[in-house]
Amino acid sequence: MQLNPWALSGIVVMAVVTFAVGVYGSRSAHTTSDFLVARRLVNAERNAAAISGEYLSAASFLGVAGLVLRDGVDGLWYPIGFAGGYLLLLMFVAAPLRRSGAYTLPDFSEARLGSVGLRKLTALVVLVIGSLYVVPQFQGAGLTLSTVTGLPNEVGVALVALVVLVNVFGGGLRAVTLVQAMQYWVKLFAISLPAFLLFTAFLSTPSADRGELVADMPPRFERDTTVTVETDVVLTVARPVLLRAEGTVNGAPVSGAVYWAGDRHTVAAGTELRFTAGSDVPVVEGAVADNSSWAQPQDRGPQGLFHTYSLIFATFLGTMGLPHVLMRFYTNPTGHAARRTTLFVLAMLGLFYLFPTVFGALSRLYVPELLVTGDTDAAVLLLPTAMLDNWLGKLLGAITAAGAFAAFLSTSAGLVVCVAGVLSTDLPSGGQVRDFRLWTLVATAIPLAVAMGFSSLSLSQTVGLVFAVAASTFCPLLLLGIWWRGLTAWGAGCGIVLGGGLSVLAAVLTEWGPPMDGWLGVLLVQPALVTVPLAFATMITVSRLTKDRVPLDVARIMLRMHAPDRLGFIRDRDVERFGGQGGQRRPGRHRAPEPD
Incomplete structure (x- = not known):
């Protein structure tokens, strides 16, 4: 791929704008509350835009179109699950989680179950999920820069890591919130305008000169x-x-x-x-070979049905277990505002996911060579110039490249904030701003090294495994912790270890293990249908066996999470409880007596 100055200009402009907005947002960030929860004063509309900007990652901007190109209708389960999971989050988690008064998921686990050991375990799981999730963002950045400019992958990886580091280091969540809200609208523009113009160009082409997407034949090369x-x-x-x-x-x-x-x-x-x-067009093994089959759901037998249901479990339930998304609800001032935020997010995501489908369908006709190499994630980047070999195609290509870089930047920033926040509050480092900044360097450097050293799966498949880990750990912890007073720390810990351990093992074997066929191969690619019920069953069973360890103040904590906001039961932790003067924590900070 030769250097494309148009696309490179779009990427540079996006990086500069992100840097400038981040610097602007950092000017008023000084306290721990600024860095971790943006003072809990983010209104519902801006928070929804920030969540959407953070959530629409490489898997959404590039991966969904690649899945539609390769798998056709069957690939639509990913965007359905990515968006639909927020409905469950709205119904069961958003408001009670905000009323818990916690800063992070480990903080919630200790507040609900009174166990420092469980807090440390959930902190470890946050680090695993964050690291697994941020690596494909960095690798997607390398793919984008390599595809549109011909530069080495490492250049794109390093560029995204540098911009993310500067923004998070300077202003934490307060700066990142402003950046991510802006980036949602950039991504929506960068995917919707090209999709509209390219589809219009497709319809304006005489029917005799354009291919058929539903013909009973394989895709064909339109030119040598x-x-x-x-x-x-x-x-x-x-x-x-x-x-x-x-x-x-x-x-x-x-x-x-x-x-x-x-x-x-x-x-x-x-x-x-x-x-x-x-x-x-020859296709990589596993892709749909003919267009008629591509355009309709496939009967893949029991294994295919298991894969589909496991994917639904992972995406729908994994959304409520993503720590960098859940962290956003702590920034709302009330539980009611958290629910309104989730409702806005549903609308914003539903609107966005209409357009990658258009890119995937058109790519089947105009860039079928991606089916040969398997690099289907590059469809969004290559389609504009493949369809329009003129200045407009180059301009649209620059816009999509800028949108792709916005996706990597926003999601990576949210993940780094989350991981750095957990490291700075759950390790014996004091929990102050300087500690947050120190751990920001670590939270950026480790995924950067992994992204430089290893190749990735397809973006959506990699992120799908992350969703499986989240669904098998934090989803049962939150649902049972919020709605069942019988949960104990031992039950929660055993369920997290079993569900999370099996999910991580599946991810490791899928990424670095030998190829496996049959039921074992399907289970490793999508383990959620087994690991999620196992995690729930383990938490319930062990909690019943240790029912004498149910926290004595569980009634007060449940009341706090479920009472209407206007009754005033919310008790947010203040900065002194968080870190205290001199960085010393107060023991048992969640079990301190409530003020009269």
Whole structure:
């Protein structure tokens, strides 16, 4: 890929604007409350925009279109789950969580169950989820910069990490809130305007000159196309294909014409494949090979049904377990404001997810070479110039590149704030602003090193595994902690260890383990349908066995979470309880007597 000055300009402008807004928001950030909860004075509309900006990550801006390109209708479960999870958050979690008066999820666990050990365990899970989630954001930035400019992946990774570090270091959540609210509208503009114009251009093309998305045939190359395979891939073809290859195919060196009659074909990294106009497009193994099947739900048997339901579990329930999203509800002044925020988020996300679907569908016609390389996440970036080979296409490409960078910046910033907040409050470091800034460096450096050293799965699949971990740990903790007074610290801890441990093991084996087929392979890719019920069952069973350990003040805590705001039961922790003068914590800060 050659340097594209248009796209590079869009990325630079986005980085500069983000930096400037972050500096502006940092001017009034001085206290611990500023850095962790933005003084709890963020109104519902701005908080909803900030949550949406933070939530619409690389998986949303790039990954959803890539899934639609590869899997068709079946790929729509991801955006449905990503948005639908907020309905459950609105109904069961948002307001009670805000009324708990906590700063972080570990803080909530100690406030509800009175266990310092459980607090440390939940802090560890926050670090795992945050690290797993921020790595694909950094890697997506590398993919974007490499795709549109030809620069090495490491440049994009380092650029996003630097901008995020500066914003979080300077103003914490107070600065990041303003940045993320701005970035939501940037992302909506960057995805909606190009989608509208590209779809209009598609409809204005004579029907005889455009392809069919529902024809009973594979996608075709509209022009002579040369594809360079960057990583080893396994390709399948629905019908015989004649092409030319330079490299290694099916384990043997090839230089010249190749005839693929069907079945599977392995292509080594560095191989160059040349296709003539009108040739059928080979697709990576697992992708839908013909357009008619792509345009309708597939009957993949019991394993496919298990995968779909497990994905629904992970995305719907994982949303209420994402610590960087839940942290946002602590910034609302009341529980009612938290509910209003969630309602606005539902509308904003629903609007956004209309447009990646358009990109995915059009990419099936205009950039089918991505099905050969498997780099379907690049569809949003390449489609504008593939459809419009003029200044307008380059301008739209620059806009989408800027929007993609906004996605990486906003989500990464929210994750770094969350992880740094947990590290600074749950480790013996004092919990003051200087400690937050120190741990911001650590929270940025570790994912940066991982992103530099390892390649990623597709963005949506990687994020889907993160949702599975969140659904198997914090979802049962929150639902049972908010709605069942019988939960104990032992029950919560055992459920988190079992559900979270199995989910993390599945993520590790999927990313770095050997390829696995059959039921075991499906379970590792999407474990939530097993791990979430196991976590719930473990928490309930162990809590009943340890019912003598139910906190004595559980009635008071439940009243605080569920009483209407106007009754005034909310007790937010103040800065002194948080860190105290000199950085010394007060023991048992959540069990201090309530004022009369």
